[in-house]
Amino acid sequence: MAIAQSSKARTPQRGPRSKGSGIGERALAKIFLTPSFTFMAVIALFPVIYAVWMSMYQITGFRQEFTGFGNYSQLLSDGGFYNAIRNTFVFTTVSVAFEFVIGLMFALIMNQAFRGQGITRAIILVPWVIPTAVAAQVWRYMFSDNPGFVNGLLGTSINWLNDPTWSMVGIITADVWKTAPFVALLLLAGLQTIPREYYEAAEVDGAGAWRRFWSITLPLLRPAIIVALLFRTVDALRMFDFAYVFAGYSNSLATLSVYTQRYLYAEPELGYANALSTATFIIVMIVGIFFIRLMGQQTVGSEKGKKK
Amino acid sequence: MNTATDPSTRKTSGAGQEPPRSSNTPYWLSNTLRLLGMVVVIVWCLFPFVWMFMTSLRSGAIALTNPNIFVGPFSLDNFIQIFELDFQFALRNSLVVAGLATLICIPVASLAAYAIARLPLKGRAVILTLALVATMFPPVALVPPLYQMYQQIQTWTGISLLNSYSGMVIPYVALTLPLSIFILVTFFSGIPRELEEQGKIDGATPWQIFLRIILPLAAPGVGTSAIIVFVYATNEFLLAFSFAPRDLNVQTVPVFIGTFQRVGYENPIGQVMAASVLVSVPLIIFALVLQRRITAGLTAGAVKG
Amino acid sequence: MRSTPVHKTGALLAGLVVAGGGLAACGSPDSQNGNGEAGEAAFTWAVTGADQAIHEAVADLWNEQNPDQMVNVEFLSPEADQQRQAMFQDLQSGTGAFDVLGLDVVWTGEFAEAGYIMNLEDHRAEVEGVSLDGAVESSSWENELFAMPYSSNAGYLYYRTDLVDEPPATWDEVLESGVEVGDEAGIGGYAGLGNQYEGFVVTFLQLFWSAGGEVYNDDQTESTFLEGDAAERALDFLIDGREQGLFASGFDSMVEDDARSLFQAGDSVYMHNWPYALPLLEGEDGEESDVAGDFDVAALPGFDENPGVGALGGLNNAVSELSDNQDVAEEFVVWAATDADAQQTLLDMSLPSTMLSTYDGADDPNVQLLGEILAEAQARPAVAGYNSLSLAIQENLHSAFLGQTDPEQALQAVDEAATDALSAE
Incomplete structure (x- = not known):
């Protein structure tokens, strides 16, 4: 919408608008953007360049040797990498879907007026403020066969921590519990x-009520929904704690982040680790850009149409 | 979005809304159902926390073997022990780091979001994309290059970012900026343009319009971003552990918990849980207070504006 | 708009920051983390945060004897991966703040091969015959010393004296009596290090060694993992144990303290664990435990006539290649390995020492037993790729143990990983 606005309003209104401050709106826009991009450039630019650079080397201890795209071709033939992609995508799809549905439910509850509203809001936020690493440990204990809290509760005898399928269910449950309040x-x-x-x-x-929800709440909530889904998705794609705490480097749960960490510290191969993180970065970026396009069509697109 | 709404009478569906009631179900039934739903929600959200809390009161092996968390003996030993280990400093550090990160991030993000949502700017979508992509690098892989960079900065300028608050605050601000910008952009975009036009006619500068009209109306967005930044900064482990791992003058709570000293292989689960409970409490209060202000402030602000 | 919600938010936050500052305004942290003397210290020793008090006592002893070249202890996280991260960070960035690195016994080969630590072969005469053979072996890479022994560890077999009369001499007896007695008493038969982690590798290798297996030939040039039937036998024991119900519930996700707590609550007949559990099992916080007085320790059993073999744990001290103070650092690591007082301090504070003579005069029968176990204990192979080998054992054999993969293929995969771990790649 800003694009549409600017092309229409640029020349005639420029004079009077800049009268008070002495700065034009276009200059102001650049000034407003500068601090943000300075911060992000400092923290993000160097690491990305560094990672891409390092991923071209084979590094053992203090020795390094240029290999060009050697690490990447190793990556493409590494079963562990594909396994990590598969785990990551399964985790992301299922957990984000549940987080969205449950988060929406929570939001609707939090938005209502009733007695004890304040305390309910506080309770809903509790899972989210607990440090992630601790939450992961707590859930691991609850799922563990010994003492066997979850199995005791459900009356089941599932091997939550070692069965590949059930342990995935376990970390998804834990993650949904932790992040639904964020959504x-x-x-x-x-x-x-x-x-x-x-x-x-x-x-x-x-x-x-149902119809009001479908035809008013959902459509008008769309921008917020897209932002929530976008950030949950890119975060879930880089999930580390739950998988690591539940299963260490085991292939059954290893996500891309866990797999990267394995080559950073457990089996240090720095060049390869950086190739992995670059690959993860590219994957996350593609998904992120897809969402932004979706978002652009929703908000910018509709506004543009209206203006014309 | 809703450009047709008259701004001065603009009310929200917030705190005052009647719960939507379906006409074809009896009142008591829908009430019971709602109550039941509420119980489910509360149990779901709280039972791990209750587990944590009860575990923090239990000691030693019993916590690891007996699944029934209501079996004692109970004591406050774990809480006393973590204060003997100077937990209060970690808590202070966490609050300071998170507070600074929030205080810096929100204004910075507001400016950027306003520019993107409202000011004439070429390539808005590209800017948004850049803002997002900038921080998509996997955190685990962020650590080695940043450490290297901090080292370089120290050699060149003598400023040590390692073992300092700024070494954490700067990346936290950068990493939470995208989300804050995105949230605020959607909010700023939703504010009717007529309000600004009115301001311009009254002779307000863009800066004044931003500060006096836009920001107050976007309060829910501002508050939400603030909570998110604050909670992120108190939860973050990886960067804090890598850049301020040991010095209690700067060490934050997650690192304190994550690197708990222990005897042999003994699992200090009681102390870990005690520390987690203690760090959660101020966060919940913070979120709650902020939220109440948001919803209360919005209606008040709108009427006045 | 004097008090818009935005301003209130800011005020609230500012308040929190101030409150945070005030929270500890009454003082600043003391040197509890050992970094208080950083100013006067001549060099820094980076070591695990587990058993902090013991390492501190050793450092104090050194500082008393060497007031002009004091050591500053940097306590790293007790978690292995986090220790490694801190060390790699220091080394790879070229910082070199850590002069002495307290390395887990299995890391020597890897750090030596990477060029991170100094060759200490010149000091061989000072430790050979003085320190445990296994500890010296674990400090070596390609037959040269790259570290000095410091602390050690080896597991006991804990057993319930109220349920079994004699400790079992063979693993087959463990299986048989564990299942039977456990069933009768309604508890688990065997607890131990069963989670998919390094502890599982210890569990497996102990079985493997006591079945007569060796991962490598003598000069570590090729894998002998599949020679004989040791690997198969060790894995079969685990699988049979699982199928017959030997293991206590949750064994497959159990780490040291889970096993300890379970045994302490009286829920298992046998347990394999490190000596740290011994005092805890008698009782915590002045209260007697459920098994106090009803258990004892023995050496691990073996297969057939073979004696049991413990896997050696503990720490070796190495000198960082980046240290500015290598001479003093070198002096310190040799001292920590060979000074009778320093080594006695470890043992007195119940961390197993590596100096043989410290066990000679021990009155405590459990310490005597530990000395005997340690003398026979075996080091996990100190090859450069040990961690890769270990991860391969964890991944393949743990799932084979759980019946999720074919045992034969799993053993094949470990053999391949063992071969890979030899080469530098």
Whole structure:
């Protein structure tokens, strides 16, 4: 929408607008963006360049040898890498889906007025504020056969930590528990922007709760939903703690981050580790850009249409 | 979005909304169902926390072998022990680091988000993409290059970012900026343009418009971002462990917990849980207070504005 | 708009920062982490945060004797991966802040091959015959010393004296009596290091060695993992044990302290664990445990006539190649290996020492037994790729143990990994 606005409004309004501050809006925009991009450039630019550079070397201890794309061709024939991709995608798809549904439910609850509203909101946020590494340990204990808390509760005798399928269910459960409140918080903020009149009008028209949800809440919540899904997805693609705490470097749960860490510290092959992190970066980037395009069509696109 | 709404009467579906009630179910039934749902939600959210809390009160082997968390003996020993290990400093460090990160991140992100959402800017989508991509590097692989960079900065300028608050605050700000910018962009975009136009007619500068009109109306977004940055910074382990691993003057709570000293292979589970419980409490209060202000402040601000 | 919510947020945050500052305003942390003397110290010793007090006592002893070249101890995390991260960070960035590296016994080959640590072959005469053979072996890479023995460790077989009269002499007896007695008492038969981690490698190698196996030939040039039937026998024991219900519940995700707690609660007939569990099993916090007085320790059993073989744990001290103070650092690592007082300090504070003579005069029968076990204990192979080999054992044999993969293929895979671990690649 800013693009549409600027092309229309640039020349005629420029004079009066810049009167008070002495700075034009276009200059102001650049000034406003500078601090953010300085921070991000400092922290992000060098590591990426460094990683790509290092991924061209074979590094053992203090010795390094240039191999060009050697690490990448090793990567493409490494079963462990594909296994990590598979684990990562299974984890991401399922956990983000559940987090979204449960998070939305939480947000709707948090958005309602009832007695004990404050305490409920606090309770919903509890899982999210517990340090991730601790949460992972807590869940590992609860799933572990000894003392056997979850099995005792469910009356099952599942090997939660060693069965490849069930342990995946385990880390997804733990992650959903931990991060659904985060999604809820983002969606709750979005719900705050939906004007109440819309609901009142719909109620007058005789629309039921379900219908109001589908035709008002969901569409108007779309920007918030996309932001929530985007950030959850790119985070889930880089998930580390739960998989590592539950199963160490075991292939049954190793995600891309765990697999990278394995070559950083457990079996140090720095060049290869950097090739892995670059590959992870590219994968996450592709998914992220896909979401941004989706988002662009939703918000920018619709506004543009309206303006014309 | 909802450009047609009159801004001065703009109310939200926030705290005041009647719970939507389906007309064809009896009142008591829907109430019971709602209550039941609430119990499920509360149990789901709380039972690991209750487990943590009870474990922090139990000691030694019993915590590891008896799944029934309500079997004692209970004591506050674990809490006393972690304070003997100077947990209060770790807690202070966490609060300071998270507070600084939030105080820096939110204004910086607000400016950028405003520029992206409102000011004339070429390649808005590209800028958003860049902001996101910038921090997509896997955190595990971020550590070695950043460590190297901190070393270089120290040799060149003499400024030591290792074992300092800034060494954590700077990356935390950078890594939470994208999310904050994205949240705020969606909020700023949702604010009716008429409000700004009105401000311009009244002779306000863009800066004044941003500060006086846009920011207050985007309060839920600002508050949400603040909570997220704060919680992220208190939860982060990897960077904190790599850049400030031992010095208690700067060590944060997750590192304190993660590197707990121990005797032999003894698992200090009780102390770990005690520390986690203690760090969660201020966070919950912080989130709660902030949220209440957001919802309360929004209606007040809108009426005044 | 004097008090918009945004301003309130800022104020609240500022308040929190101030509160955080005030929280500990009454003082600043003392030198509890050992970094207080950093200013006057001549060199730094990076060592695990496990058993912190013991390493501190050793450092104090050195400082008393060498007031002009004091050591500053940097306690790393007790977790192996985090220790490695801290050390790699120091080495790869060229910082060189750590002069002495306290290395897990299995890391010597890897660090030596990487060029991180100094060759200490000149000091061989000072430790040979003085320190445990296994400890010296674990300090060597390609037949040269790259570290000095410091602390040691080897597992006992813990058993319940109220349930079995004599400790079993063979693994087959463990299997038989563990299942039977455990069933009768309604508890597990055997607890130990069963999770998929380094501890499982210890569990497996002990069985493998006591079945007569060796991972490599004498000069470590080729894998002999599949020679004879040792590997098969060791894995079969684990699989049979699982199928017959020998293992206590949760064995396959059990680490040291899980096993200890379970045994302590009286839920297992046997347990394999390190000596650290001994005092805890008698009781914690002044309270008697469920098994106090009802258990004892023995050496690990073997297969057939072979005696049991323990896997050696512990730490070796190495001198960083990047140290600015290599002479003093070298002096320190030799001292820590050979000074009778330093070594006695370890043992007195219940961390097994590596100096043979410390066990000679021991009154405590358990310490005497430990001395005997350590004398026969075997070091895990100190090859450069040990960690890769270990991960391969964990991945393949743990899933074979659980019946998820074919045992024969799993053993094949480990043999290949053993061969790979020899070459520098």
